[in-house]
Amino acid sequence: MEVINSVHNNEVKHVVALHNKKERVISKEFIAEGIRACFTLLKSEIKLKKFYCTSTFYQQHYQELESFSVTLVSNAVMNKISTSHTPSGIVGIFDMPDNSLADWTTSGLVLAQISDPGNAGTLIRTAAALKIPTVVCIESVDLWSPKVVQSSAGTIGMVNIKQCSWQDLLTHIPSSSLYALTVTNGQDPYNTTLTNSYIVVGSEAHGIPEEWLSSCQHKITLPMPGNTESLNAAVAGSIALYLSFYKNSF
Amino acid sequence: MEVINSVHNNEVKHVVALHNKKERVISKEFIAEGIRACFTLLKSEIKLKKFYCTSTFYQQHYQELESFSVTLVSNAVMNKISTSHTPSGIVGIFDMPDNSLADWTTSGLVLAQISDPGNAGTLIRTAAALKIPTVVCIESVDLWSPKVVQSSAGTIGMVNIKQCSWQDLLTHIPSSSLYALTVTNGQDPYNTTLTNSYIVVGSEAHGIPEEWLSSCQHKITLPMPGNTESLNAAVAGSIALYLSFYKNSF
Numbered sequence: 279m280e281v282i283n284s285v286h287n288n289e290v291k292h293v294v295a296l297h298n299k300k301e302r303v304i305s306k307e308f309i310a311e312g313i314r315a316c317f318t319l320l321k322s323e324i325k326l327k328k329f330y331c332t333s334t335f336y337q338q339h340y341q342e343l344e345s346f347s348v349t350l351v352s353n354a355v356m357n358k359i360s361t362s363h364t365p366s367g368i369v370g371i372f373d374m375p376d377n378s379l380a381d382w383t384t385s386g387l388v389l390a391q392i393s394d395p396g397n398a399g400t401l402i403r404t405a406a407a408l409k410i411p412t413v414v415c416i417e418s419v420d421l422w423s424p425k426v427v428q429s430s431a432g433t434i435g436m437v438n439i440k441q442c443s444w445q446d447l448l449t450h451i452p453s454s455s456l457y458a459l460t461v462t463n464g465q466d467p468y469n470t471t472l473t474n475s476y477i478v479v480g481s482e483a484h485g486i487p488e489e490w491l492s493s494c495q496h497k498i499t500l501p502m503p504g505n506t507e508s509l510n511a512a513v514a515g516s517i518a519l520y521l522s523f524y525k526n527s528f
Numbered sequence: 529m530e531v532i533n534s535v536h537n538n539e540v541k542h543v544v545a546l547h548n549k550k551e552r553v554i555s556k557e558f559i560a561e562g563i564r565a566c567f568t569l570l571k572s573e574i575k576l577k578k579f580y581c582t583s584t585f586y587q588q589h590y591q592e593l594e595s596f597s598v599t600l601v602s603n604a605v606m607n608k609i610s611t612s613h614t615p616s617g618i619v620g621i622f623d624m625p626d627n628s629l630a631d632w633t634t635s636g637l638v639l640a641q642i643s644d645p646g647n648a649g650t651l652i653r654t655a656a657a658l659k660i661p662t663v664v665c666i667e668s669v670d671l672w673s674p675k676v677v678q679s680s681a682g683t684i685g686m687v688n689i690k691q692c693s694w695q696d697l698l699t700h701i702p703s704s705s706l707y708a709l710t711v712t713n714g715q716d717p718y719n720t721t722l723t724n725s726y727i728v729v730g731s732e733a734h735g736i737p738e739e740w741l742s743s744c745q746h747k748i749t750l751p752m753p754g755n756t757e758s759l760n761a762a763v764a765g766s767i768a769l770y771l772s773f774y775k776n777s778f
Contacts, residue, residue: 513763
């Protein structure tokens with residue numbers, strides 16, 4: 279079994295470079311951390327390149343890991359390749375899937391200028407739980423960043439990810455299928471038919487850009503009797519997705 | 529206007545100490561950061577002690593701030609008293625409300641061993657948006673910690689917070705009102721009557737302790753056709769709260 283103890287090793291440098299989008303785009307690889315996220319990724323069609331583990335972690339999990347390509351690393355190397363303050367002891371390198379040729383399904387989720395990786399990953403996790411086939415990412419955080427993969431709990435491999443522009447979206451999805459989730463002035467999704475719907479979720483701070491909003495035929499708004507300003511974006515989007523699920527549109 | 533430039537000032541030391549539960553319990557005070565969370569707190573019955581602002585921040589917001597007690601601080605002091613990597617420029621000290629004498633309402637939310645401050649705060653935010661009157665916190669993260677207050681977007685003042693034991697809860701709320709949210713084997717809340725309900729949400733990693741679960745008369749489970757392991761705890765709890773809202777129980 280290969281062992282790396284030096285933080286100056288070239289492989290280590292490559293894994294560290296994958297913390298940034300630039301290297302991910304060039305190498306078409308991304309990283310995931312933690313046994314749960316890594317093994318959830320393996321349940322999808324995402325391909326593993328290799329695992330890096332500390333020896334302590336490997337000893338605890340060798341039965342699960344023995345059929346995979348594993349490189350043992352020192353604690354110093356793990357601290358370097360992990361993006362976490364308290365590394366779990368395992369980092370996996372995976373091939374980024376190419377979803378560009380995947381069909382545009384009739385239903386999906388659109389992340390519109392969502393910059394928070396936690397919100398983006400959590401929304402992907404809800405979409406995966408509901409078997410929503412397509413997640414479209416427009417001017418949002420890079421969905422292959424370690425924090426998004428982490429917040430998705432590794433479910434990002436279960437949906438088709440499309441990173442494109444709003445104009446691209448409009449060439450594939452009719453305006454009548456676009457349901458913008460807004461803080462005010464929309465219909466309550468509980469009382470709305472949501473068939474063949476793409477639910478568009480914007481950022482908490484700025485919402486959905488006005489121009490994009492005007493090309494969505496429908497607006498939906500969750501009731502907030504407590505008169506608070508808004509809900510967490512991931513929560514609001516997830517509730518809207520669930521309500522549309524109960525309406526049997528997916 | 530008072531000005532503090534030294535990080536060794538006693539007031540600065542007190543604010544820093546409020547980052548920890550021990551000092552919050554002694555002084556019955558807590559801190560909030562960011563103009564949005566602070567002003568949302570002021571919409572509730574929570575009382576402000578004072579604001580600490582950088583002069584840059586004060587100049588940008590003096591119209592909103594001029595009627596409040598404000599102490600100007602240097603950037604070094606702000607970096608010290610803020611819990612954020614990128615301080616917004618305002619920290620508020622507030623009196624912790626005493627909800628121990630508040631009535632036990634017929635409906636509410638129970639946080640059962642929720643250790644993640646982001647999940648706890650997000651659930652409080654959903655409860656506030658839905659006008660759910662009571663949030664019970666059992667063996668969970670301290671709800672007055674800066675991260676919980678932040679994730680609640682300042683809405684924590686809009687609900688009655690009760691921090692107690694499971695046994696205490698059972699002396700006030702009948703088992704027939706307790707709806708445990710579980711990953712499997714519960715009824716779909718969409719098809720369940722949820723009247724006078726306390727929805728019990730456990731941690732993602734460990735769920736609700738078996739003994740506690742056995743004293744809940746009802747179990748509810750959200751459908752997950754995508755065969756993922758679970759949803760984010762804040763998302764699952766929020767969806768359950770919303771579905772119970774639509775059932776008109778709150």
